[in-house]
Amino acid sequence: MTSKGPEEEHPSVTLFRQYLRIRTVQPKPDYGAAVAFLEERARQLGLSCQKVEVAPGYVVTVLTWPGTNPTLSSILLNSHTDVVPVFKEYWSHDPFEAFKDSEGYIYARGAxxxxxxxxxxxxxxxxxxVEGHQFPRTIHMTFVPDEEVGGHQGMELFVQRPEFRALRAGFALDEGLANPTDAFTVFYSERSPWWVRVTSTGRPGHGSRFIEDTAAEKLHKVVSSILAFREKEWQRLQSNPHLKEGAVTSVNLTKLEGGVAYNVVPATMSASFDFRVAPDVDLKAFEKQLQSWCQAAGEGITFEFGQKWTQPQVTPTDDSNPWWAAFSRVCKDLNLTLEPEICPAATDNRYLRAVGVPALGFSPMNRTPVLLHDHDERLHEAVFLRGVDIYTHLLPALASVPALPSES
Ligand SMILES: CSCC[C@H](NC=O)C(=O)O
Ligand SMILES: [Zn+2]
Ligand SMILES: [Zn+2]
Incomplete structure (x- = not known):
């Protein structure tokens, strides 16, 4: 497939741009419009469409293409329907117009x-x-809400439902990241998000005095310890060319709260951190480390979690995994170079892997700068169409993986 002029846009691109115009933007996504769009796609494709309301107003839409051998487990193609907010003033074009420039770049949140x-x-x-194919394994496409805010009202609930178990997913694909080089990134695991709020309490008083044991002083010590740890991980990443970002633990100080007036020493202050813990880290030991950073800073320091993922899983990327063998074989045949990595951020794949479904994170976008969550998020229509081609090759291979030992 090649990209075409504006007068004869490829119908897949037109459909993509229609979907981009639906305002499924957090924090108030128009999920109703997205579900209606997907129901219409199901109708056009002659696929069954199941709607599973996992929480009030949070619908998972499942489109199913049955395979010829219902005893085999299925292929699950997952995507989330929500998108992150925009700072409209920083965009060159309206982020919900799906504007296409003269070169073929489509600008939109969610592109x-x-x-x-x-x-x-x-x-x-x-x-x-249309080409008349049928494959042994059933293909389910799941369209889930709420991913951008953690998936707690989406995939996290869906994987616990009987409707999910009834899909009998054997393998899943979900999102990855664009790659600016010629290669394609594929994620086989991800870091665990730990959002930690440290609260420090101490002696209050008049801002003119040398008060001892203040909340700020102790919080500063914790912040220093955590930022020193950050520096250590950064150096470890910098000094080893074999390590990719997802293989080390990152942390950012993302919020500071407390205080009421210049001249009032507050009794409490807090700092919030976004940790992304590498999958090979001993999580119990890591939590002890957090405790000891707090204890070392003095009395009256506590911490609580905003997110705490504790079940990291790794999907094998060798031929012991028949799904990987099929996936990587297709990529090899298509001359695509894969860069297998650990996803630095969190996706719904963590919920799938945690219930035992091997899963890869793959967004077939090479020669494309990583612009997710950024201003002017965009994708070239030719890269988009090439992605359709790539899935057109991947799906037959995945849906034809012979019965696994566990399936015979
Ligand atoms: C940890 S819950 C939030 C999930 C979010 N996912 C995509 O950006 C992320 O920040 O990684
Ligand atoms: Zn996102
Ligand atoms: Zn995403």
Whole structure:
């Protein structure tokens, strides 16, 4: 497939741009419009469409293409329907207009993360169906809400439902990241998000005095310890060219709260941190480390979690994993270079892997700067269309993986 002029836009691109115009933007996504769009796609494709309301107003939409051998486990193609907010004033074009420039770049929130992939799945299935194919394994496309705020009202609930178990997912694909080089990034694991709020309490008083044991003083010590740890991990990453970002633990100080007036020493102050813990870290020991940083700073320091993922899983990337073998074989045949990595951020794949579904994070966008969550998020239509091609090759291979030992 090649990109075409504005007068003859490829229908897959037109559909992509229609989907981008639906305002599923946090914190108040229009999920109703997205579900209606997907129901219409199901109708057009002749696929069954199941809606599972996992929480009031939070619907997971499942489009199913049945395989010829129902005893086999299925392929699950997941994508989230929500997108992150925008700072409109920093955009060159309205982020919900899906403007396409003269070179073929489509500007929109969700262009990379991850409305492109939802439409690529749908269009790959459409093409394969039109060509008359049928595969042994069933293909389910799941479209989930709430990913951008943690998936707690989306995939986290869905994987616990009987409707999810009934899908009998054997393998899943979900989002990855664009890659600015010629290569394609693929994620086989991800770091665990730990959002930690440290609260320090101490002696209050008049701002003119040398008060001892203040909340600020002690909080400063904790912040210093954590930022020193950050520096150590950064150096470890910098000094080893074999390590990729997802392989070390990152942390950022993202919030400081407390205080009421210049001349009043507050009795309490807090600092919030976004930790992303590498999957090989002993999480119990890491929590002890957090405790000891707090204890070392003095009395009256506590911490609480905003997010605390404790079940990191790794999907094997060798031929012991038949799904990886099929996935990587197709990429090799298509001459695509893969860069297997640990996802630095959190995706819904963590919930799938935690219930035992091997899963890869893959967004087929090479030669594309990483612009997710950024201003001017955009994707070239030719890269988008190439992605449809790639899934058109991946799906037959994945849906034809022979029965696994556990399935015979
Ligand atoms: C940890 S819950 C938030 C999930 C979010 N996912 C995508 O950006 C992330 O910050 O990684
Ligand atoms: Zn995403
Ligand atoms: Zn995102």
């Amino acid at each position: 990379q993360d991850m409305k492109c992939i939802s439409i690529q799945y749908l269009e790959a299935v459409r093409r394969l169906k």
